[in-house]
Amino acid sequence: MRTYSMEPGDIFRVEGPAKIDVLEGAIYAVGALYTSGSHFTVLRARRLAFKAVDKAKISVVLGPNAVLERARPEEEVLDEWESAASSVDLNGVTVVIGAIDVGKSTMTAVLANKALSRGLRVAVIDADVGQNDIGPPTTISASRIVKPITSLRQIQAEKSVFMQSTSLERIWPRAVEAIGKLVLYARQAWSADAVIINTDGWISGEEAEEYKKTLLAKIKPNNVVAIRIGNELDGILANFSNVVFVRPPPAVGTRTKEDRKIHREMSYARFIFPVREVSVDLNKTPLCNIGLFKGLDLEGEFKAMLSRAINAKITYANQLGSALYVIADQWITRKLNSFKVFGFPEGFEKGLLVGVEDRDGFLIGLGVLKKIYYDRKKAVVYMSSRTEKALQKAACIRVGFIRLNDNFEEAERVVQLLRYDLYTYAQNGTMRGAGSA
Ligand SMILES: Nc1ncnc2c1ncn2[C@@H]1O[C@H](COP(=O)(O)OP(=O)(O)OP(=O)(O)O)[C@@H](O)[C@H]1O
Numbered sequence: 481m482r483t484y485s486m487e488p489g490d491i492f493r494v495e496g497p498a499k500i501d502v503l504e505g506a507i508y509a510v511g512a513l514y515t516s517g518s519h520f521t522v523l524r525a526r527r528l529a530f531k532a533v534d535k536a537k538i539s540v541v542l543g544p545n546a547v548l549e550r551a552r553p554e555e556e557v558l559d560e561w562e563s564a565a566s567s568v569d570l571n572g573v574t575v576v577i578g579a580i581d582v583g584k585s586t587m588t589a590v591l592a593n594k595a596l597s598r599g600l601r602v603a604v605i606d607a608d609v610g611q612n613d614i615g616p617p618t619t620i621s622a623s624r625i626v627k628p629i630t631s632l633r634q635i636q637a638e639k640s641v642f643m644q645s646t647s648l649e650r651i652w653p654r655a656v657e658a659i660g661k662l663v664l665y666a667r668q669a670w671s672a673d674a675v676i677i678n679t680d681g682w683i684s685g686e687e688a689e690e691y692k693k694t695l696l697a698k699i700k701p702n703n704v705v706a707i708r709i710g711n712e713l714d715g716i717l718a719n720f721s722n723v724v725f726v727r728p729p730p731a732v733g734t735r736t737k738e739d740r741k742i743h744r745e746m747s748y749a750r751f752i753f754p755v756r757e758v759s760v761d762l763n764k765t766p767l768c769n770i771g772l773f774k775g776l777d778l779e780g781e782f783k784a785m786l787s788r789a790i791n792a793k794i795t796y797a798n799q800l801g802s803a804l805y806v807i808a809d810q811w812i813t814r815k816l817n818s819f820k821v822f823g824f825p826e827g828f829e830k831g832l833l834v835g836v837e838d839r840d841g842f843l844i845g846l847g848v849l850k851k852i853y854y855d856r857k858k859a860v861v862y863m864s865s866r867t868e869k870a871l872q873k874a875a876c877i878r879v880g881f882i883r884l885n886d887n888f889e890e891a892e893r894v895v896q897l898l899r900y901d902l903y904t905y906a907q908n909g910t911m912r913g914a915g916s917a
Pocket residue numbers: 493525526527528529556578579580581582583584585586587608611681729731732733
């Protein structure tokens with residue numbers, strides 16, 4: 481532990497793990513004011529800048545690999561961010577947008593703290609499916625904020641919606657829906673006055689632009705706080721007027737794609753821990769988004785005929801209305817007379833990330849499919865003991881597009897499953913009840 485004296489305006493930059501006790505005076509960090517007798521912590525590998533607003537004395541405890549350094553005022557954007565946050569009326573909905581690694585999550589925390597200091601009831605929605613700070617990767621997660629935070633990582637998701645993938649490419653309309661659903665929930669169930677939404681850094685390209693534009697058009701936020709480097713957000717914000725622009729902190733470190741992947745993989749394990757191998761009866765808890773097993777099993781001659789007709793080796797077949805679901809030796813999507821045939825290769829399920837969902841479509845917990853016994857309609861799923869305990873509340877199990885290996889590391893994005901899911905989603909208008917007659 482070391483103590484430091486700070487003059488008003490002095491800025492320190494710290495990389496955690498660290499604990500800072502304010503002994504005298506007042507310190508400003510991430511939109512919150514800490515006066516003497518209070519303290520704040522900085523998580524491992526997270527960086528932030530803090531500033532003395534009065535003459536201050538602090539004591540600092542640094543953990544392994546932590547760093548504390550004095551910053552020159554021109555290296556930091558604290559004042560610019562503070563005046564931006566002060567200028568917005570946070571009553572209502574505020575969306576934070578920007579590219580990756582520009583400080584979106586930090587800005588979200590700044591705004592949440594600010595709203596809190598104004599006596600508002602605050603909820604945060606983290607819509608970053610790749611690098612979610614409050615919930616598991618592949619989710620959009622929401623939580624209430626009741627005391628100042630230095631990082632979104634300090635809070636745990638209270639409500640999540642499973643998005644099936646770490647990227648919103650091709651499925652972004654579902655994110656718009658999920659964010660809308662969580663805003664409504666925060667407003668109604670939590671009576672939140674201020675809802676702050678953090679977004680993913682997917683902003684370039686036509687599809688990304690369309691996503692963000694649609695999101696803003698649907699959510700109709702009261703404010704947008706945009707962290708901008710150059711003109712990268714111009715397309716998205718063209719028709720939007722309530723925008724406050726800020727610059728990213730110059731000293732921000734960038735993370736490689738590999739860093740991000742490793743971070744996610746640690747998260748999967750964390751959310752599936754302590755891991756249990758659970759046998760799920762698919763008659764009771766069906767797959768939400770795959771019609772397999774929901775209809776009548778086809779046996780004997782029927783199965784053999786079907787096999788010949790589609791020229792594939794079929795191990796299991798199930799008919800639901802005009803859809804024929806088969807476990808075969810390949811992925812199949814084709815028409816057969818008035819039937820639509822969907823084929824899944826035997827073992828297709830191994831390692832797929834799944835979300836166990838409740839009746840309202842909220843996530844109960846993540847899991848990983850180990851095996852499905854097709855004829856017995858039983859799935860063996862790895863999940864945390866917490867998820868297992870809540871399983872009786874589950875409505876269905878949504879199959880994701882990410883395949884993990886035995887160590888819960890990302891192995892592939894299963895494109896055929898995504899295509900199948902997009903098809904049934906389009907048929908049903910929404911995913912709820914996809915495949916049901
Ligand atoms: N003032 C600062 N000086 C230096 N580094 C900072 C500062 N503020 C935040 N950082 C660090 O910069 C990185 C990016 O910040 P943050 O996570 O808020 O950005 P982001 O846009 O949400 O990133 P991502 O795209 O990964 O979600 C983090 O590692 C954070 O600890």
